[in-house]
Structures are given as C-alpha cells and as structure tokens.
Amino acid sequence: MKRKIITILIAVAVVGILVLAAGWTSIFGNNTKNEAPAVVTIPRDASYDQVLDSLRTHDILRSEKTFNAVVKAMRFKTMRPGHYTIEPGMSNFKIVRLLRVGQHYPVKFAFNNVRTIDQLVEKVGHNFFFEPEELAKLLKDPAVLDEYGFNKATIPAMFIPNSYEVYYDVTAKGFLDKMYENYQKFWTTKRRKKADKIGLTPVEVSTLASIVEEENFRAEEKAIIAGLYINRLNKGMLLQADPTVKFALGDFGRKRILNADLQVDSPYNTYKYKGLPPGPIRIPEGSTIDSVLHYKHHDYLYMCAKEDLSGYHNFTGSAAVHAQNAARYRAALNKQKIKR
Numbered sequence: 001m002k003r004k005i006i007t008i009l010i011a012v013a014v015v016g017i018l019v020l021a022a023g024w025t026s027i028f029g030n031n032t033k034n035e036a037p038a039v040v041t042i043p044r045d046a047s048y049d050q051v052l053d054s055l056r057t058h059d060i061l062r063s064e065k066t067f068n069a070v071v072k073a074m075r076f077k078t079m080r081p082g083h084y085t086i087e088p089g090m091s092n093f094k095i096v097r098l099l100r101v102g103q104h105y106p107v108k109f110a111f112n113n114v115r116t117i118d119q120l121v122e123k124v125g126h127n128f129f130f131e132p133e134e135l136a137k138l139l140k141d142p143a144v145l146d147e148y149g150f151n152k153a154t155i156p157a158m159f160i161p162n163s164y165e166v167y168y169d170v171t172a173k174g175f176l177d178k179m180y181e182n183y184q185k186f187w188t189t190k191r192r193k194k195a196d197k198i199g200l201t202p203v204e205v206s207t208l209a210s211i212v213e214e215e216n217f218r219a220e221e222k223a224i225i226a227g228l229y230i231n232r233l234n235k236g237m238l239l240q241a242d243p244t245v246k247f248a249l250g251d252f253g254r255k256r257i258l259n260a261d262l263q264v265d266s267p268y269n270t271y272k273y274k275g276l277p278p279g280p281i282r283i284p285e286g287s288t289i290d291s292v293l294h295y296k297h298h299d300y301l302y303m304c305a306k307e308d309l310s311g312y313h314n315f316t317g318s319a320a321v322h323a324q325n326a327a328r329y330r331a332a333l334n335k336q337k338i339k340r
Contacts (some may be wrong), residue, residue: 153279210280216241
C-alpha cells in the first residue's frame with residue numbers, strides 16, 4: 001500500500017514538474033522561427049488581431065497558442081505603435097514586454113540651415129514614427145496653421161533651429177505642438193519687448209532675420225545689415241534686398257541679379273514692393289533673430305558685396321558711393337565671367 005502511495009506521489013510530482021517545465025518554456029523559452037532580426041510594424045490604434053497578423057506576415061512565432069496564453073496571463077491590452085525588432089531566440093515574455101513598453105523614448109533631433117518648409121520636412125525624415133508626408137500635409141492645411149497663429153507665408157517663423165529631444169512615437173501634430181511650444185519659449189517677454197520697441201512683430205523680426213541671414217551668415221555683419229534695413233524701413237524706402245528677388249525667382253544660387261530679374265512681380269520682390277515681404281525667405285537661426293533685436297545703430301542705407309568676393313560687404317549712407325561700390329563689384333564678377 002505504501003509503495004502504491006509513493007509511486008502515485010512520484011508520478012504526480014513528475015507530472016507537476018513537467019507541467020511547470022512546459023509552462024516555464026512557454027513563457028521564457030524560445031518561441032521564434034526567424035533566423036535573423038525581423039522588424040515588425042504596429043500601426044496606430046492597432047487591434048490585437050493586427051499585431052498577430054504582423055507577426056504572421058514575418059512568420060515569427062513557433063507557437064501562436066502559447067503566445068496568446070502569455071498575452072492573456074500578462075494582461076497585455078494596449079498596443080503601442082512603432083517599429084519593433086524581434087531577435088532570434090526571443091521568448092513570449094520578451095516579445096510581449098517589448099510590445100508593452102513600446103517605442104516611447106526620446107530622440108535627439110537637430111536642424112539648421114533650412115530655407116524652405118519642404119527642406120524642413122526632409123530633415124525630419126523618418127526620425128519619428130510618423131511619415132514625413134503626414135507632416136507635410138499638416139503644414140499645408142490652413143486650419144492647422146491658423147491654430148498656431150500662422151499662415152502659409154509666415155509658418156517658417158515658428159521653427160527655431162536648435163537641438164531638441166522629441167519622443168519617437170510622437171504624432172505629426174504632436175511634433176508641431178512641440179515646435180510651437182519651443183517657439184513660445186524662445187519669444188520671451190524680453191525679446192517681445194525688444195521687437196515692440198523696434199516696431200516689429202515676432203514674425204516680422206524673423207522675416208527680417210531671414211533676409212539678413214541670406215545676405216551674410218557671418219556673425220560680424222548680421223547686426224550691421226539688420227540696422228541698415230531698419231533704417232530703410234524707418235525712412236519708408238524700398239528694402240531692395242537681392243535675396244528676396246532670388247526667393248521670388250526660386251533661385252538662390254544666383255551670384256548676380258540683373259535688371260530684368262528686378263521686374264519679377266512678386267510680393268517678395270522688395271525692389272517693387274515697400275516694407276517686408278509676406279514672410280521669412282528661410283528659417284533663420286535664433287542668433288540671427290537676436291542680431292535683429294540688437295541691431296547696430298548707424299547711418300548706413302546701402303550695401304554691396306565687396307569686390308574681393310569674400311562674402312563681406314561695403315556699407316555706406318551715400319547713394320553715390322554705393323554706385324561706385326556696385327561698379328567695382330560688377331567689374332569683379334565680369335572678370336570672373338560670372339553672369340548669373
């Protein structure tokens with residue numbers, strides 16, 4: 001009798017061990033068939049069935065049944081969007097934990113030297129889970145732009161070149177919210193008061209900064225150029241800024257502007273229309289915006305690139321002297337056979 005009881009107990013123990021072993025294996029054992037890392041994409045608002053479909057597409061799971069059991073045991077309900085790398089040899093536990101944690105981690109994103117919104121979208125690229133096309137669509141939607149207080153012409157002013165930390169799984173709209181939040185932080189009360197003292201709005205300051213930056217990116221001249229254009233604005237003179245003509249023509253690569261170019265009928269052509277253009281002609285750096293806010297006070301009204309083609313400028317308050325400077329610069333271009 002005792003032997004039978006011992007035999008039964010041993011059998012029960014063995015069965016128990018086997019059950020525990022099977023359970024352990026189901027949870028922590030290898031449940032993948034892929035021999036190389038496989039990237040699975042979980043779309044936003046995905047259902048559990050869609051998650052399974054993604055895993056089936058890549059033929060990853062050895063046992064879907066044990067995976068379902070572990071999902072149920074771990075009470076996994078929230079499907080976080082993202083691109084997930086399933087490594088060979090991963091257990092059900094590790095796969096579920098990966099999907100549960102999601103891709104909610106910060107990504108360092110920096111941009112500078114950007115002219116157009118299209119270039120900005122290219123810079124954003126695939127750094128985040130949303131597609132660039134989603135961002136481009138929002139930036140063309142008047143209702144979305146109006147929500148931030150901008151329009152198609154002024155929206156470049158909302159983006160302040162810098163290094164940012166943005167969560168990977170942010171939406172395209174969330175990305176814009178982040179940029180607007182940083183725009184508001186940049187435009188402190190002190191900066192807004194400076195702009196108001198000059199007689200410009202923050203957007204107008206950015207617009208002028210964009211022209212200054214196109215004229216010369218070098219820090220030594222930016223505040224001087226800003227002061228020159230502010231002098232012209234205060235006198236009611238045409239700005240006559242060559243970069244605005246290049247923008248109107250859609251060609252920033254030109255080395256010289258011809259008289260025929262000055263006839264282009266565009267609100268961005270500051271040789272034809274007084275005041276600032278409708279919006280920035282590039283996305284200016286924060287340092288250039290500050291150069292406008294802290295512009296140099298002087299009597300200059302004219303500027304012309306130096307004849308040594310160094311990228312620096314000759315400044316003057318005299319139209320006659322400016323004509324002489326311009327003649328020397330044209331002669332230098334002719335000598336180099338630069339026609340455009």
